Amino acid sequence: MRHIDRQLDAPYLMRHKRTIRWLVGFLLLLHLAALLAGFLAPYSPTAQNREFPYAAPTRIHFVDASGHFHLRPFVYGMEQSSGDRQIYTADSANVHSLRFLVRGEGYSLAGWWKSNLHLFGVDAPGKVFLLGTDAYGRDQFSRLWFGSQISLVTPLVATVISLGMGVTLGAMAGFWGGWVDEVIMRIAELFLAIPWLYLLFAVRAALPLSISPVGAFLLLVTLIGTVGWARPARLIRSVVLTTRQQDFVLSARAAGASSGSILRQHILPQTWGVVVTQAAILIPQYLLAEVTLSFLGIGVPEPTPSWGNMAGSVQQYSILTSYWWMLAPVMVIIPVMYVYDRLAAALHEPVKSSA
């Protein structure tokens, strides 16, 4: 009753749509940024600076050591403090200006447009590590952007696979019923019963040891996507089962429409709401799955970054307690998960209300 009231409440609906717009806008922006990772990142994600493992984030200065203000921001050069290799001190005699739209290491955008233009950088031999460096002296900021390509695209593609399979099989089961329904639903139950993490371990163990990062990405996407089709399939089936008994479907049938046409034109459009809410639920789930698998070392291999394998390094207690910037991927995952969760809730509300 509450949902119905809300649905009828026009201001609520307005607010609701506005929230959805904001959330979708944020996600679109994030994905666009991931696409432009090569441009936003000052360095290659695999470039090692072996003199600077676990360097703290570089401070950007406007005022130099003698108190002079500089319009152009700058960073100081770093040097290892003697006696303790872990501590780097800023060398105030070594000033490197921060510049925008600089030429640097080459990269490709979406695999087809090659460039070496970066949003920002510092004069050589200076280095700017906005989020510090990891165990190999790699720039965390650059790795975070490049890692977002894997971590954000994997759940999208996996969701397409899951929903593609779920809609197809769910619609077939609901529409034709009988033995088709029996077979598909029993298989769906089997998939729901399988402990997927162990299944993924087993599949990974059975495959060749050496997989390229692209191969690992495709494998990951396929595995995650294939494992998750059962739940959306059951929901789609139930929608199809209800819809196929409705008058407009029966009329279309009576008018001599073919099964394919009825399914395509009359029944599948009714599943759209479920598909959208399922997508909003599955994407964050799969994002977390990628993070979990990479965290456990069976996702995308080093040196290719993903948020999961980047977060994997904080499994070590000493790193967790010493280098807060190593938590950067976790700090990014949390708001992204929150936004997806809010979006799923916002999309789900009208569906629940209309149910």
Next chain:
Amino acid sequence: MRKLRLIVLLYVLAGAAAYGFASPPKDHATPEDLLTTHNPVGRRGGRLVVSQHAEAKTLNPVLAVDRPSREVLGMLNADLIHINRLTHRTESALAKSWKVSRDGKQYTLQLRRGIRFSDGEPFDSQDVTFSFQVYLDKKSNSSQRDLLMIGGKPIEVAALGPYAVRVTLPQPYAAGDRLFDGIAMLPRHLLEQGYREGKLGQAWPLTATPAQIAGLGPFRLKQYTPGQQIALERNPHYWKADSKGNRLPYLDDLVFLVLPTENAESPRFQAGDTDIISQVGVKLFEDLGKDASQKYRLQDAGPGLEYNFLVFNLNDDVAGRLPAIEREQKWFKDLAFRKAVSQAVDRQGAVNLVYRGRGTALASHVTPGNPAWMDSRLQPRPASPEQARKLLASAGYGWNSEGLLHDRADQMVKFSILVSSNNQQRTVIANLIQQDLTKLGMQVTVVPLEFRSFVQRVLETHNYETAVMGFASGDTDPNGEINFWLSSGFNHFWNLGQKKPATDWEAEIDGLMEKQLTTRDQKARKKLYDRVQQIVAEELPIVVIASPHILVGSKLKLKNFEPAILGPYTLHNVEELFWEE
């Protein structure tokens, strides 16, 4: 009634007399031949708590193979001749002195008189002959048996009297006195019956009661708490004394606490729950050093004996069985390729990244921790991708338009580096090598595998391309690594199970190792082993990368604490450790 009492009394007296004659002579009257130590004199009392990453599996010295069991057993038992962990030289232990025959085949050992096992029973030559009989018996399944086989034949041990034994080696053996280190002497009075009945394997499990176990070590079993700890107490009969004649050890109790990971170990050490932390990772070592309120000292004992390396799969048995690996072996068997890989690897980078300077870049498998045997003429070369590219180009390799390396048959050079995912430092080394080889246009992937799967692939199925591994001998003497270098050795990782040497240089190493095994002149042995190091550095079946330092910590009030680079790193002189007031 009186008559009956008399008969009973006579029986008792006769029984007592018979027992006295029949049992071995009790040596309680013989003055104890104690070994006097020279470290600062300490004070009695206190408890030492040390952590172990896993629980010991057994208290039976014959069966123990795992490190935790050996650590505990090292406290409960003693050997005849011992390698001093600080000087790396042999010194007297249960054997007070020994003589070697001119041909180097016979060792005559004089045992300490009047010393006793931890249960108060005397120790004599019968215990020694019994111990070696057990270790050499195939049925005992003892890991020590291999160490006591020389040239495929067992050593022979015979008693020359209650306190003298003669050990006969089948052939002259350089540094034969080092054979005795770590061979625990067993109490015949407790184990002989079980051994005769074929039940030695069941003796002394962790659940054994303290009364069932006895040894000649500084401590004896007090209590075992499953999954938590093994508590030992001071052995009142220990055979060492300090310079003032006080019997050692000083400590009353020694506790081995099970803390499975470094993450669990470090907070307990910082909190003062444990007193010693051993084999600390460099990161933790530095973090502990930052603790301002520290009541402990951290010590860098210097380069250890461990060396980490990249091994190429040169196993012959993959032919026909694993075609993909066989195909790639044509690169690995190409010396120019191996040299290029070695030339490209940034060893100093590994020291910086992995060990943060607390390690050493290596040119050969003998680390600076073993100066007596290291060929100092071999020095690690700085990484040079340019030189490596030249080597590859001159060997017929080329690069495509994308800069990727291909061989003479236009096959892209693509392979994986296997590494144990349990070892974080080696995983970093593997990633570092991968990055360096990418600069040469090689397409290399790092594959971290769970330890057992890793071992299975490298040692059993040989289904791998290259792997990053580590190896550390228990002794500085080259004989400790003989199974690594002999082509027939069970640790000859790059090509296991060879019936005859697969290459000329392996045949040469075989000859050199066998010759040094029987050469008694130290200088001549060094020369032979230098040549082995040179061959390894030239032929590169393994690309040696770096060696970590031994890092340890102990409470400030613990005295006589002297970490060593030979295991056990921190407890090798446990009997001399004491708590300052």
